[in-house]
Amino acid sequence: MTAIxxxxxxxxxxxxxxxxxxxxxxxxxxxxSLCLSLAGCVAMLAxxxxxxxxxxxxxxxxxxIGGWVAPYGxxxxxxxxAAIMLVLTAVLALVVLVHAxxxxxxxxxxxxxxxxxxxxxxxxxxxxxxxxxxxxVFFEVLLIASYGLMLHGQGxxxxxxxxxxxxxxxxGSALFLVALGLLYGLTAxxxxxxxxxxxxxxxxxxxxxxxxxxxxxxxxxxxxxxxVPLHLWLPRTYGAxxxxxxxxxxxxxxxxxxxxxxxxxxxxxxxxxxxxxVPAPYLLASAILGAAVGFVGVLTARGLREQAAFAVLxxxxxxxxxVSGWREAMLAAGLYxxxxxxxxxxxxxxxxxxxxxxxxxxxDALASSPRFADQDGAGLLxxxxxxxxxxxxxxxxxxxxxxxxxxxxxxxGWSAIWTTILATTxxxxxxxxxxxxxxxxxxxxxxxxxxxxxxxxxxxxxxxLLLALLAALTAGAGWMTAQTHAAAAxxxxxxxxxxxxxxxxx
Amino acid sequence: xxxxxLVASAIAVLVAGGIYLVLRARTFQVVLGLTLISxxxxxxxxxxxxxxxxxxxxxAKVVTHHADPLPQALVLTAIVITFGMTALTVILSLRxxxxxxxxxxxxxxxxxxxxxxxxxx
Numbered sequence: 001m002t003a004i005x006x007x008x009x010x011x012x013x014x015x016x017x018x019x020x021x022x023x024x025x026x027x028x029x030x031x032x033s034l035c036l037s038l039a040g041c042v043a044m045l046a047x048x049x050x051x052x053x054x055x056x057x058x059x060x061x062x063x064x065i066g067g068w069v070a071p072y073g074x075x076x077x078x079x080x081x082a083a084i085m086l087v088l089t090a091v092l093a094l095v096v097l098v099h100a101x102x103x104x105x106x107x108x109x110x111x112x113x114x115x116x117x118x119x120x121x122x123x124x125x126x127x128x129x130x131x132x133x134x135x136x137v138f139f140e141v142l143l144i145a146s147y148g149l150m151l152h153g154q155g156x157x158x159x160x161x162x163x164x165x166x167x168x169x170x171x172g173s174a175l176f177l178v179a180l181g182l183l184y185g186l187t188a189x190x191x192x193x194x195x196x197x198x199x200x201x202x203x204x205x206x207x208x209x210x211x212x213x214x215x216x217x218x219x220x221x222x223x224x225x226x227x228v229p230l231h232l233w234l235p236r237t238y239g240a241x242x243x244x245x246x247x248x249x250x251x252x253x254x255x256x257x258x259x260x261x262x263x264x265x266x267x268x269x270x271x272x273x274x275x276x277x278v279p280a281p282y283l284l285a286s287a288i289l290g291a292a293v294g295f296v297g298v299l300t301a302r303g304l305r306e307q308a309a310f311a312v313l314x315x316x317x318x319x320x321x322x323v324s325g326w327r328e329a330m331l332a333a334g335l336y337x338x339x340x341x342x343x344x345x346x347x348x349x350x351x352x353x354x355x356x357x358x359x360x361x362x363x364d365a366l367a368s369s370p371r372f373a374d375q376d377g378a379g380l381l382x383x384x385x386x387x388x389x390x391x392x393x394x395x396x397x398x399x400x401x402x403x404x405x406x407x408x409x410x411x412x413g414w415s416a417i418w419t420t421i422l423a424t425t426x427x428x429x430x431x432x433x434x435x436x437x438x439x440x441x442x443x444x445x446x447x448x449x450x451x452x453x454x455x456x457x458x459x460x461x462x463x464x465l466l467l468a469l470l471a472a473l474t475a476g477a478g479w480m481t482a483q484t485h486a487a488a489a490x491x492x493x494x495x496x497x498x499x500x501x502x503x504x505x506x
Numbered sequence: 507x508x509x510x511x512l513v514a515s516a517i518a519v520l521v522a523g524g525i526y527l528v529l530r531a532r533t534f535q536v537v538l539g540l541t542l543i544s545x546x547x548x549x550x551x552x553x554x555x556x557x558x559x560x561x562x563x564x565x566a567k568v569v570t571h572h573a574d575p576l577p578q579a580l581v582l583t584a585i586v587i588t589f590g591m592t593a594l595t596v597i598l599s600l601r602x603x604x605x606x607x608x609x610x611x612x613x614x615x616x617x618x619x620x621x622x623x624x625x626x627x
Contacts, residue, residue: 133580140587147594159602163533163611166598170540170591171528177547177584184577185554 007054008063008076010047011086011124014040019117026110034101037113041097044120045090048083055083058486060500062130070130070501071194077130077501080487081335085127085258088339091469092251092346093120099350099462100244103357108153108242115152119145119248126255130501132183132190135259136176139224143169146252149245150237161240168233172223179216182209183267192266193501196494200271207274214268218260218279225256225316227283228290235297238309243353246305250345253316254338261323261331266494283324284413288420290317295424298390299431304352304364307435311348311389314428315341315397321417322404328485328492329407335484337400340473344388344397347466351385354378354459355439360452366435368442372450374457379440381463386432388470391425396473401425403481513553520546533599533609540595544588551581 018040025033054061055078063076097116099105106112122142129135147169151162184190186206187198202210219230226234234253238246260279268275294314301307319341322334352364355378362369372378384395391397401421408417473480490496520542527539555574563575603609 133583137583137587140591144590144594147598151598154601154605156602156605159598159605160612163595163598163602166591166595167528167536167540167611170588170595171543173587173591174543174547177551180580181547181551181554181577184580185556188574 004054005061005063007047007050008061008078008128009065011044011051011090011128012076012121014044014047015117015121015124018043019114019121022117023111023114026113033113034106037117038094038097038101040117041090041094041120044124045087045094048086048090051078052083052087054078055080058490060490060497062501069503071189071191074134075130075191075193075501076128077193077497078128079490079497079500080483081258081261081491082127084335084339084483084487086124088342089120089123089127089251092342093248095462095465095469096244096248096346096350098465099247099353099459102458102461103244103353105153105242105244105353111148112152115145115148116248118142119149121145123251123255127258130192132180132192132195132263136173136180139176139255140173142252142255143173146249149248150241152245153242158240161236165233165237168223172220175216175223176220179213179220182213182216186210186213191501192263193498195267196269196271196498197502199267199275200273202273210272210275211278214264214272214275214278215282217263218283221256221259221263222283222286223256224259225253225320226313227256227286227316227320228293228313229286231290231293231313234313235301235306235309238312238349239303239306241305243305243308243349243356246308247346247349247353250312250349251342253312254319254342257316257319257323257338261491265326265492266497269494271494277326280324280326283320284416287317287320287324288416290314290320291420291424292427293317295390295428295431298428299434301431301435302366304355304366304435304439305349307366307431308345308348308352308389311428312341312345314424315345315389318401318404318421318424321420322407325408325411326492327407327411328488330404330411331491332481332485332488333400333403333407335487336403336477336481337397339480339484340388340396340400340470343466343470343473344385344395347385347463347470348389350459350463350466351378351381354381354463357455357459358450358452360450361448362450366438368438368444368447370445370447370450371443372452373454374460375440377457377460379436381460381467382436382440384467385463386436388467390428390432392429394471394474396470396477399474399477509557509559510553513549513557517546517549517553520549531610531612533595533602533611536611537592537595537599541588541592544584544592548581548584548588551577551584553577 022033022037060079065074122138125138223230294310294317297310319338322330356364358372388395391401408414524539524542527535555577558573561571561573563573
């Protein structure tokens with residue numbers, strides 16, 4: 001093994017080292033600790049880019065941890081999809097961390113930086129792992145960190161939402177274990193590649209249990225992804241969280257979708273007998289509902305953060321519409337949409353933060369208030385974020401939706417898909433128009449003046465950066481879609497994954 | 507009655523009790539419910555390697571009859587994780603009770619002291 005081979009584990013090792021070190025240094029030397037935290041994020045970004053470059057040769061790489069070969073040991077697997085997700089996570093993490101430091105959000109409690117890096121550890125691990133039980137463990141890591149981050153800053157409202165969030169996720173984890181248990185009982189393995197092989201060889205008596213396992217597994221991922229009707233925890237949680245943290249959480253729902261994209265074609269693909277594509281019929285319906293519920297929520301939300309949370313829901317729904325067809329072209333369009341949806345969701349939360357910080361007692365409530373500082377700049381940012389979230393030209397969501405519409409043309413149920421995407425976009429536009437005009441155009445000059453200290457404009461930096469990234473995604477849409485097409489091709493050819501992990505012996 | 511039936515019904519009873527308690531309105535009961543569910547899950551995982559009596563999970567030349575060691579390792583991991591999670595939920599509900607002044611999962615304050623006493627009785 002050369003150093004390049006070991007690079008595969010870097011996205012897990014770097015945050016795992018950074019987190020405890022920042023915790024140790026934080027109390028004595030805050031600035032040094034901040035530098036360490038930023039350096040950890042930059043190193044992770046560098047590793048992610050290196051892995052992305054590595055994945056360009058279209059080979060799927062497996063890394064056996066401790067040299068224990070699959071299927072006995074735990075493997076990490078790098079393909080194009082994992083590489084894209086790693087880069088996306090690292091970029092988002094760096095932007096959010098810069099925003100948190102600039103706005104002082106990380107100073108509301110002691111352990112922001114360690115928790116932040118543990119969260120990244122869980123995310124990266126979930127993207128890289130090739131073992132289902134290991135996926136469960138990394139899900140737990142990212143969830144435990146997210147509990148801490150979600151409660152960061154505390155307050156009664158946040159604690160109330162936190163209890164519900166934790167309980168829902170613990171029940172979800174229990175279901176995950178049931179699904180894992182069933183799969184292990186059927187196949188005596190939890191390595192994803194090995195599962196793909198053994199599922200195909202199951203006898204007729206086990207097909208029913210296999211279907212149950214497949215549906216349970218997808219249900220768990222749907223819960224994590226906040227797919228309607230399992231979405232009820234999301235608006236309350238994200239609406240009560242500190243916006244800088246919620247911006248990082250924008251990628252957490254997409255982890256659920258990623259896990260579906262990873263497991264369904266591989267384990268429950270065409271080779272799986274009675275369990276082939278078992279979640280597909282339910283997914284399209286709930287995805288359509290999800291897009292509808294999300295954008296209607298955007299219209300009816302009472303606060304900016306709640307609105308952003310519903311926009312995240314809506315983007316997950318739209319993304320799942322593309323995923324649920326399990327076709328290469330649709331998946332490629334969906335992956336492009338995923339990348340920009342994460343950035344757009346984070347942008348909405350960060351813009352909500354810049355507005356909240358200037359409105360004093362009015363907070364993020366969607367009600368008219370007296371003019372606040374930097375109202376025009378914040379309004380412009382909000383306009384761009386709304387365009388990015390809802391899918392109007394010129395930003396990337398428009399391209400993403402266009403790609404999904406184009407790819408789904410002619411597949412069964414395409415008329416429902418087209419109707420949903422076009423109608424929900426319209427509802428979303430109205431929603432953002434309503435809230436934007438209330439916030440930035442109507443000012444109640446006779447209301448109580450805003451009690452708020454003047455804020456430096458540094459908090460415009462991170463949202464502007466995200467906006468620039470979205471613009472770059474639009475400008476580079478050709479290159480990006482070539483990437484997602486190649487990634488989707490790898491995902492939809494599970495035999496390549498199996499060969500890469502288990503070698504040519506099977 | 508077979509061993510499988512006994513274990514399966516034990517899991518079923520635990521899950522039923524757990525679901526009932528998780529759906530209750532007070533955090534303490536919810537925590538208890540989560541614990542019951544996690545017990546059930548651990549038992550389930552343990553049984554998933556098939557129930558084998560009097561067989562070691564280790565490899566030795568003289569032993570011909572093995573128990574599957576992997577589910578036991580999985581259960582151990584799951585127990586550790588659920589233990590941590592339960593501790594976190596307990597602390598969280600305690601903080602929520604102290605900050606919001608109620609142990610209701612929705613965080614809504616109780617209507618009045620009398621109604622509260624009635625609900626607990």
